[in-house]
Amino acid sequence: MDLENTITEAEVSVDDVSNQEIAEVFTFLCQLRVSENAPNMMYGSAYIQNEFGFDKYTSKQLASAWRKWFGMQDKKLIRELEVA
Numbered sequence: 001m002d003l004e005n006t007i008t009e010a011e012v013s014v015d016d017v018s019n020q021e022i023a024e025v026f027t028f029l030c031q032l033r034v035s036e037n038a039p040n041m042m043y044g045s046a047y048i049q050n051e052f053g054f055d056k057y058t059s060k061q062l063a064s065a066w067r068k069w070f071g072m073q074d075k076k077l078i079r080e081l082e083v084a
Helices: 001-011 021-031 041-052 056-072 075-082
Strands: none
Touching: 001 021, 001 075, 021 041, 021 056, 021 075, 041 056
């Protein structure tokens, strides 16, 4: 299953952010989660803000949406994103 389909199925939406942008952020967060210096993902919004330039509010919405989405996903998809 492709990432944008899982975003649509999970009914993820963030004001003024396209599904393609959400997919890029979710891929980034999955890779960040398994990096050598993996941060506490509760603070993922700061990394989103720095990496993608979204404002603080949008970054928090994206981080929250990712945490909810992540918990709903098949581990195979997550592993694929971690190494993408």
